[in-house]
Amino acid sequence: MTARSSLTGGETLAAQVSLDGLAASIHARTAGAFERLVGYFEKPLFNYVQRLVPSLPDAQEVVQDTFLRAHKALTRQYSSDRCQSLALRPWLFRIARNLSHNKRRGLRHRVECQMPDDHEQRLAPLDGVAVLCTVEQRQELERLERAMAALPLASRELVVLRFIEEMSYAEIAATTGQGEAALRGKVFRALQQLRDALARQEDRHAM
Amino acid sequence: MRCESALLRLDELRTGELASAEAEAVRRHLEDCHHCAGANRALREVAGAAPGLLGELPSSCADELARRLFDHWSRMRAEGLDLWVAFSERGLTEIVPTSAKSFESFSWEHARRTGKELREDELPAPLAEQVEQAAAGLGVAAPAVDLSWLPPFERQVLRTLSEIPGGELRSYAWVAREAGRPTAVRAVGNACARNPVPLVVPCHRVVPAAGGIGGYAFGSEMKREILEREGVDLGLVDQLERRHAKYVTVDDHWYCFPTCRSLRGVGRDQIEPVRDEREAAARGLQPCDECRPLELAS
Numbered sequence: 116m117t118a119r120s121s122l123t124g125g126e127t128l129a130a131q132v133s134l135d136g137l138a139a140s141i142h143a144r145t146a147g148a149f150e151r152l153v154g155y156f157e158k159p160l161f162n163y164v165q166r167l168v169p170s171l172p173d174a175q176e177v178v179q180d181t182f183l184r185a186h187k188a189l190t191r192q193y194s195s196d197r198c199q200s201l202a203l204r205p206w207l208f209r210i211a212r213n214l215s216h217n218k219r220r221g222l223r224h225r226v227e228c229q230m231p232d233d234h235e236q237r238l239a240p241l242d243g244v245a246v247l248c249t250v251e252q253r254q255e256l257e258r259l260e261r262a263m264a265a266l267p268l269a270s271r272e273l274v275v276l277r278f279i280e281e282m283s284y285a286e287i288a289a290t291t292g293q294g295e296a297a298l299r300g301k302v303f304r305a306l307q308q309l310r311d312a313l314a315r316q317e318d319r320h321a322m
Numbered sequence: 323m324r325c326e327s328a329l330l331r332l333d334e335l336r337t338g339e340l341a342s343a344e345a346e347a348v349r350r351h352l353e354d355c356h357h358c359a360g361a362n363r364a365l366r367e368v369a370g371a372a373p374g375l376l377g378e379l380p381s382s383c384a385d386e387l388a389r390r391l392f393d394h395w396s397r398m399r400a401e402g403l404d405l406w407v408a409f410s411e412r413g414l415t416e417i418v419p420t421s422a423k424s425f426e427s428f429s430w431e432h433a434r435r436t437g438k439e440l441r442e443d444e445l446p447a448p449l450a451e452q453v454e455q456a457a458a459g460l461g462v463a464a465p466a467v468d469l470s471w472l473p474p475f476e477r478q479v480l481r482t483l484s485e486i487p488g489g490e491l492r493s494y495a496w497v498a499r500e501a502g503r504p505t506a507v508r509a510v511g512n513a514c515a516r517n518p519v520p521l522v523v524p525c526h527r528v529v530p531a532a533g534g535i536g537g538y539a540f541g542s543e544m545k546r547e548i549l550e551r552e553g554v555d556l557g558l559v560d561q562l563e564r565r566h567a568k569y570v571t572v573d574d575h576w577y578c579f580p581t582c583r584s585l586r587g588v589g590r591d592q593i594e595p596v597r598d599e600r601e602a603a604a605r606g607l608q609p610c611d612e613c614r615p616l617e618l619a620s
Contacts, residue, residue, distance in 0.1 A: 144439070146441070149387075149391070150384065150388075153382075153383070153384050153387060154384070157379060157382060157383065157384070158376070158378075158379050159376070161379055162375075162376050162377060165377075171380060175380070175381070175383060178383060179383040179386060179387060179390075182383070182387050183387065183390060183391070186387075186391055190439070252374070255371060255374075256371070256374050256375060259368075259371055259372065259374075259375060260375060263375070274372065277333070278368065278369050278372035278373070279372050279373055279375055279376050281337075281373070283339060284334070284339075299330045299331075299333070299334075300330060302333060303329060303330055303332075303333070306333075306364075306365060306368060309368060310364055310368070
């Protein structure tokens with residue numbers, strides 16, 4: 116398996132440049148700029164939030180609120196200088212992260228809800244990809260998703276940000292508010308936990 | 323390099339984020355250390371498979387966001403009036419004469435009041451038709467307006483206004499009673515004054531109990547003109563005002579608002595003024611079933 120080059124590759128760098136301009140164009144209320152932001156980030160944000168909150172409707176709500184907050188901040192609260200220098204991706208993910216935590220906190224007060232919930236729901240997003248892959252690949256992904264659900268929240272979040280969203284450590288640090296050096300260790304441990312969870316699944320299969 | 327520091331660098335070796343000297347050191351370590359090489363293979367396996375977990379969206383929130391964040395605007399002419407019109411896909415949200423506000427203050431205040439920014443768009447024909455009909459004095463039976471952004475009481479008042487039949491006038495106290503808050507007359511006055519969709523929601527059909535025609539977003543002259551187009555007998559209204567009469571009676575049994583439809587076709591000489599609810603009660607008159615004038619609180 117070759118290492119994916121998108122973290123440092125030209126493609127992402129180019130995207131980053133156009134995204135930097137995006138915050139400023141939303142600030143200037145350029146037609147279509149906000150739609151471009153939504154089009155670009157809705158899927159990655161949903162993918163992230165969906166693994167932080169208990170249900171898909173909750174995730175959809177959080178993603179929507181994230182964009183509402185972002186729009187308000189960019190158009191009404193931030194100066195154009197601040198928009199110019201804003202690192203859009205970690206900023207958006209951080210809003211989504213905070214809103215997800217609020218969501219879970221609110222839900223905990225109302226009903227006792229167990230965090231990793233039924234697998235069926237969690238696997239639903241895989242239906243979209245399933246068309247493109249073989250049965251084995253699909254089973255492999257389901258296995259991985261189940262193992263992810265078994266991880267503690269903090270670890271699961273890091274796996275999403277680092278291995279699905281493919282953020283750099285600096286971006287993860289900006290998203291979660293943790294130090295870069297500490298994150299290296301935490302990502303490594305999250306990965307170990309993921310491998311353990313996968314191994315446990317296999318044991319269960321074997322029995 | 324020790325295993326510990328090598329393991330923490332494997333991930334960045336994978337993505338090429340590691341500085342070349344460091345990367346070289348890690349690679350050398352991997353050649354010697356089976357344990358770390360195994361960890362590296364496992365890491366790459368998971369990292370290679372993980373992006374597959376990026377599922378499709380069940381549904382996009384883009385449309386809902388557009389609904390929550392933006393209204394549309396257009397400029398139109400109706401019966402000689404030049405208007406800024408704001409609307410959502412649910413209906414009209416604001417009608418403002420261009421003579422009253424510049425576009426900047428119209429859009430700024432719209433954003434402040436509704437929390438939505440304005441984007442230029444073509445006014446849908448059914449909405450334009452409503453504005454034209456209202457300006458022509460034809461009345462709008464079911465106004466297509468989106469008042470979801472207003473406080474509940476103001477919304478209730480505007481709903482009540484839409485129930486006043488064309489060609490008739492009511493007092494603020496009547497609207498307050500019909501809206502379920504009989505003492506909130508002043509608040510009704512404020513709500514009417516702030517009516518975001520004049521013409522279409524007929525705030526012009528409410529006049530002060532003290533007489534006169536009252537103010538209007540397009541000026542009192544325009545208010546008179548629209549009422550005349552709607553068929554209100556303003557001559558009678560003025561005549562009664564001079565005699566300080568709120569109501570009238572024709573048969574000494576019922577009393578009505580002077581513009582009540584039950585009086586259509588009745589000659590002006592048969593109409594007898596009734597000063598207020600107190601006089602009506604003193605004369606033993608009953609409130610008309612059609613226009614439901616106010617009654618003296620017993």
